[in-house]
Amino acid sequence: MSEPRYKIVFDGEVMPEMPLDTVKENLARLFKLDRTRIEPLFGRRAVVLKRDLSAGDVEKYVSALERAGAQVRKEQDVAASLSLVETDDHRPAEVKDTPSDTSMQCPKCGYEQPRDIECASCGIVIEKYLARQAQLAESAVEAAVDAPSAPSPYAPPQARVGEALPEFGELRPFTSEGRIGRLRYLAWSLVLMAACGGLFGLAMIGMEINDMLGAVLFTAISIAVIVVAVMIGVQRLHDIGWSGWIMLLNLVPVVGSVLALLMLLVPGSTGANRFGPPPPANSLAVKILAALWLIPVAGLLLALLLGGFAAITGLAGDLVLPPQS
Structure with a gap:
């Protein structure tokens, strides 16, 4: 069977x-x-x-x-x-039993005509058209x-809205795009200061050769250092989630000092924000360079403490010693 x-x-x-x-x-x-x-x-x-x-x-x-x-x-x-x-x-039975149904409609153009092999309007062969x-x-x-998995009409749309962000952002110091954290901000600033010292040393050598050459070198180096410093600062502000235009507050007395302190203390966004994905993890070199800032900070604090102690000791001596006649 x-x-x-x-x-x-x-x-x-x-x-x-x-x-x-x-x-x-x-x-x-x-x-x-x-x-x-x-x-x-x-x-x-x-x-x-x-x-x-x-x-x-x-x-x-x-x-x-x-x-x-x-x-x-x-x-x-x-x-x-x-x-x-x-x-x-x-x-249906009523259709099969109706011999008087002699009209038809073309399946392609919809033209009404008596039953025939071809359509009088568009000229197709009806049976071949239906077979095709x-x-x-x-x-x-x-x-x-x-298909391996046919989509269900009940399923919600699976299309992505917008582009997928990478897990970590790309590090580019010579641009205002992207984000950097607090330690990397300290490390890059220290490298910039070291490069600034070396470049100004070259400018001083140029000054010894020719005053005009030295002035041009000092001006070009100063502009370049300011631009790179602004780029690094903007990336730090992006990491917090703030606009880079806030860097203009550095031009305001006192407010600029407060902003510099906030840039060192306020942590960045843990995930992606409107300025992109978070920066990659800090390398060992970044941590070492950031730690080097402790040396001048510790020296400044020690100098303040010693100066305050000396001032207090001198004041106490003035109070204890009797006046000379």
């Missing part, structure tokens, strides 16, 4: 809670047909979408069509042909069934 074959029948019904327009759009995309060619499928006449299917294949096709929102059913079939045209075994549309529909359904 041969294996039973099946066909897929569509009555124009949609799956529960599925909007009709959504189902039509899904089928139009699935069959790669124009929306107007899908409309006739949603009439009151049953349409055979696929014939001559095995028991395993028919379940795949039914699953793909139901994911698109079409409520289809499988029936046993002996024929081995595919047709999107309504068949005699599914044509059926082949295109079959190819589209097979592609959807063979």
Whole structure:
């Protein structure tokens, strides 16, 4: 006994809670047909979408069509042909028993005319046109069934909004784009100061050679150092989440000192902010260079303490010693 074959029948019904327009759009995309060619499928006449299917294949096709929102059913079939045209075994009785129905509508242009092989308006051979549309529909359904994971019409959109950011930002000292943390800000500032000292030494040598040459070198080096210092400071402000224009507050007395202190103390954003992803972790060299700032800071504090102690000791001596006559 041969294996039973099946066909897929569509009555124009949609799956529960599925909007009709959504189902039509899904089928139009699935069959790669124009929306107007899908409309006739949603009439009151049953349409055979696929014939001559095995028991395993028919379940795949039914699953793909139901994911698109079409409520289809499988029936046993002996024929081995595919047709999107309504068949005699599914044509309503009133249609089959009406011999006076001699008019037809062209499936391509919609022209009303008496039944004929060709359309009097666009000239297509109707049977060949329907067979071609059926082949295109079959190819589209097979592609959807063979896809590794067909998207569900109920699933939310998976498209990304905007571009994916890298985990860490790129370090570029000679630009105002990007972010740096507190330790890297200290390390880069120390390197800039060391480079500034070496460059000004060259400018002094140029001054010994020629006064004009020395003045040009001093001016160019000063401008370059200021520009790089502003770039580094802007990146530090970006790490906090502040605009780089805040650097202009350094021109205001007292306020500039407070801003410099905040740039050293306020931590940066832990994740990505509007200026980009966070900077990479601090290297050993960055930590060592940042720690070198403790030397001048400790010296300044020691000088202040010694100066204060000397002042207090001198004042105490003035109070204890008796006045000389």
